[in-house]
Structures are given as C-alpha cells and as structure tokens.
Amino acid sequence: MDQAQLIPSVIGVVLGLILIIKVVIIVPEKKIFVIQRLGRFQRMAQPGLGLIIPFIDSKAGIVNMRVQQLDVDVETKTRDDVFVHLRVSVQFQVMENRIWEAFYSLDNHRHQIASYIFDDVRAEVPKMELDDVFAKKEDIAMAVRQNLADSMDDYGYSIVKALITDIDPDANVKDSMNRINAAKRDKEATMENAEANKIRVVKAAEADAESKRLSGEGIAQQRLEIVRGFKESVEDFQKTLKDITHEEVMQFVLLTQYFDTINNIGSNGKNTSILIPHSPGAMQDFQDQIIKGTLIGKKLQESSDDDDD
Numbered sequence: 576m577d578q579a580q581l582i583p584s585v586i587g588v589v590l591g592l593i594l595i596i597k598v599v600i601i602v603p604e605k606k607i608f609v610i611q612r613l614g615r616f617q618r619m620a621q622p623g624l625g626l627i628i629p630f631i632d633s634k635a636g637i638v639n640m641r642v643q644q645l646d647v648d649v650e651t652k653t654r655d656d657v658f659v660h661l662r663v664s665v666q667f668q669v670m671e672n673r674i675w676e677a678f679y680s681l682d683n684h685r686h687q688i689a690s691y692i693f694d695d696v697r698a699e700v701p702k703m704e705l706d707d708v709f710a711k712k713e714d715i716a717m718a719v720r721q722n723l724a725d726s727m728d729d730y731g732y733s734i735v736k737a738l739i740t741d742i743d744p745d746a747n748v749k750d751s752m753n754r755i756n757a758a759k760r761d762k763e764a765t766m767e768n769a770e771a772n773k774i775r776v777v778k779a780a781e782a783d784a785e786s787k788r789l790s791g792e793g794i795a796q797q798r799l800e801i802v803r804g805f806k807e808s809v810e811d812f813q814k815t816l817k818d819i820t821h822e823e824v825m826q827f828v829l830l831t832q833y834f835d836t837i838n839n840i841g842s843n844g845k846n847t848s849i850l851i852p853h854s855p856g857a858m859q860d861f862q863d864q865i866i867k868g869t870l871i872g873k874k875l876q877e878s879s880d881d882d883d884d
Contacts, residue, residue: 594629607640655705
C-alpha cells in the first residue's frame with residue numbers, strides 16, 4: 576500500500592473512533608445522565624452502557640442519586656440578645672420519580688437549600704434563650720427538616736436528616752458561662768466540705784459525751800466499791816477487835832486514805848506543788864468535820880420527815 580492510500584485509511588480509522596466515542600456512553604452506578612436532542616430533553620440514561628446519536632444528542636448534565644450533605648454556618652441572635660453561630664448539616668437525596676424536576680427546576684440546588692436553612696434557623700433560634708438553644712437543638716433540627724421537606728419536595732429533593740452539629744456563642748459569653756459553672760461547682764464543693772465538717776464535729780461531740788458518760792459510770796462504780804470496801808473494813812475491825820469504837824475505825828480509814836493520797840500525788844509527774852494539811856491534828860480536825868456534817872445531815876433528814884407527818 577502506497578502513501579496515497581494509507582492517509583485515507585488512517586483518517587477513516589480516526590473518524591470511526593471519534594464516532595464510537597460520540598455514540599457510546601458509560602453511566603456510573605448511582606448517576607443519571609440527562610440526554611437532550613437538539614437542546615430538548617430526550618431521556619434519562621440509567622447506569623450502564625448506552626448509545627446516543629452523535630452531534631444530535633448531547634449529555635446535558637449528571638444527576639447524583641446518592642445521599643448528599645450540605646453544611647451551612649448560620650449566625651443569629653437568641654431571645655436574650657446573645658449572638659450565636661450554628662452549623663447545620665442537612666442530608667438530602669434526589670427522588671427517583673422526580674429526577675426531571677431535580678435537574679431542571681433549580682439552577683443551583685445547594686445554594687437554594689442553604690437559603691431555606693438560613694431562613695428557618697433565623698426564624699426558630701430568636702424564639703429561644705441561649706440555654707434553650709443548647710437544650711433544644713433537636714427541636715431546631717426537626718423544624719428545619721420539616722420546613723425544608725415541605726419546600727424541597729416540589730423540586731424533587733427528599734430531606735433525609737437535619738442536624739445541628741455545632742453551637743458556638745460569642746467568646747465573651749462562653750467565658751461568662753464557664754465562670755458561672757465554676758462558681759456553681761465551688762459553691763457545691765463548699766457545701767459538701769461544710770457538711771463533712773458538721774458530721775465530724777457532731778461525731779466528735781457524740782464521742783466526747785459517750786466518753787464522759789462511761790467515765791462517770793466508772794467513777795460512780797469506783798466510789799461504790801470504795802464505800803463497800805470501807806463497810807467491809809469496819810465490819811472486820813469490829814469482829815476482830817471487840818473494844819474498838821466507830822471513831823477509832825473512822826480515824827484509821829481516814830489515815831489510810833490520807834497516805835494513799837500522798838502516794839498518788841508523789842507518783843504523778845505532772846504535779847508541781849500542792850498544799851495539804853500534814854499535822855496529826857489536821858487529821859483529827861478533818862474527822863470531826865466529817866462527823867459533824869453527818870450529824871447535821873441526819874438532823875435535817877429527821878426534821879424533814881417530821882414536817883411530812
């Protein structure tokens with residue numbers, strides 16, 4: 576084959592390849608090709624291999640059938656005059672039975688959905704105070720979704736979900752909220768510490784009262800045993816020594832107690848100095864005072880019994 580015949584063959588192959596490229600279309604999964612014929616809508620090409628008429632049919636656009644997400648940042652003011660930034664995430668999808676409306680009704684569907692979101696958020700948030708915006712963000716999201724669904728249904732878009740993904744008040748407001756929260760926690764901590772101190776004081780007082788009660792019982796028991804010991808000592812003296820008098824027995828007991836007291840004082844290292852009567856006459860005087868007091872008490876008791884009669 577000479578060069579004159581080769582050139583037309585090459586041109587024919589190239590034109591054939593161009594013709595195949597123009598005729599054959601491959602549509603990816605979850606995509607729809609909008610086919611127009613001479614500028615007029617012809618059909619929707621489904622996923623897979625398809626054919627079109629070259630230079631007459633054309634691909635006007637692609638419709639995405641997947642669930643898409645649009646993030647919109649909105650600045651608005653709450654009812655208590657606090658400016659707040661919200662990020663609203665809306666998930667939407669083209670309806671399978673309204674693909675034509677989704678492609679031809681809106682020039683820029685993402686921009687127009689964002690406009691609806693702005694309008695809905697700025698209609699809902701000014702009705703709430705800042706604390707309610709945080710507590711009721713699900714209510715805001717539901718209101719946005721419902722209003723969007725009612726508006727976008729006619730254009731072939733289904734609103735799958737609306738989420739409030741971020742709420743960001745002014746920096747000064749956040750700082751004030753943090754200080755309020757810190758003060759509240761400090762107050763609770765102070766109250767808990769005060770309650771713990773109260774419990775410690777009450778328990779210490781109860782322990783001290785119980786200790787004093789037990790100490791009093793011990794002292795009373797001790798005194799009772801001392802009196803019982805005195806009684807047994809006097810009885811033993813009277814049984815052993817028939818001629819001994821009560822006064823002599825009392826003097827002996829007091830003398831014994833006197834020396835026991837001296838012994839206890841000397842064995843206590845905390846004592847520095849103490850003045851006590853130390854002459855034998857002092858013991859006699861102490862005994863006379865006890866006897867005199869006992870006689871006076873007995874007379875008062877007898878006088879009281881006579882008055883009662």
